[in-house]
Amino acid sequence: MSDRALPRTAAALAELRRARLPRSWYQRDVVTVARELVGCVLVHRQRAGIIVETEAYGGPEDRASHARFGPTPRAEVMFRAGGLAYVYLCYGIHEMFNVVTGPAGRGEAVLIRAIAPHAGLPDDVAIGRGPGKVTTALGLDRRHDRRDLSRGALFVAAAPASPPELGVGPRVGVAYAGEHWASQPLRFWWRDHPAVSKAR
């Protein structure tokens, strides 16, 4: 895929659809998937954004993960085989989009924290940063919870260019998990990308 903003054409979307990642792609280690998602394209209907920041959340052993209480009604989807969406409401206000990873039973998922404009993503909607903005920019909410990313209008397309240089650091907003889990280097971002803040 090429340089400047693509027009919102059927051809551009068709190209993204051809690059759709298969279900098996997600069924690997959560850290591997979190790293490789940076630079890929998240697509919903006519909108798309380049993923520039992710966080890996592990299974029940990860005290920062929603899987820490086991397969509760909300987090049960995290324990299914990778390749499904996990969307939940945070602070009663913000919808958070994740992709489930690993084989069935693991309870892992990757939070998409930031995207950059791509074909079909209006600039005005993309203003602001953080995981809550990812969902508003792409028109995602809890109706997309548990959706299969290997079919339908919501999916991830393989990175159009060679993988970016990655920055690595601790996850954001998980102090409640204790120092060990809060300090793990499980956040990944496209180094020097303008859509990722310098403070991080």
Next chain:
DNA sequence: GCGGGGATTAACT
């Protein structure tokens, strides 16, 4: 049921 708190954000002082 109740109560505590959260994978946030923008708008304050």
Next chain:
DNA sequence: GTTAATCCCCGCG
């Protein structure tokens, strides 16, 4: 640095 907005998840009794 502080705080409001806002809702539902989850553990416990």
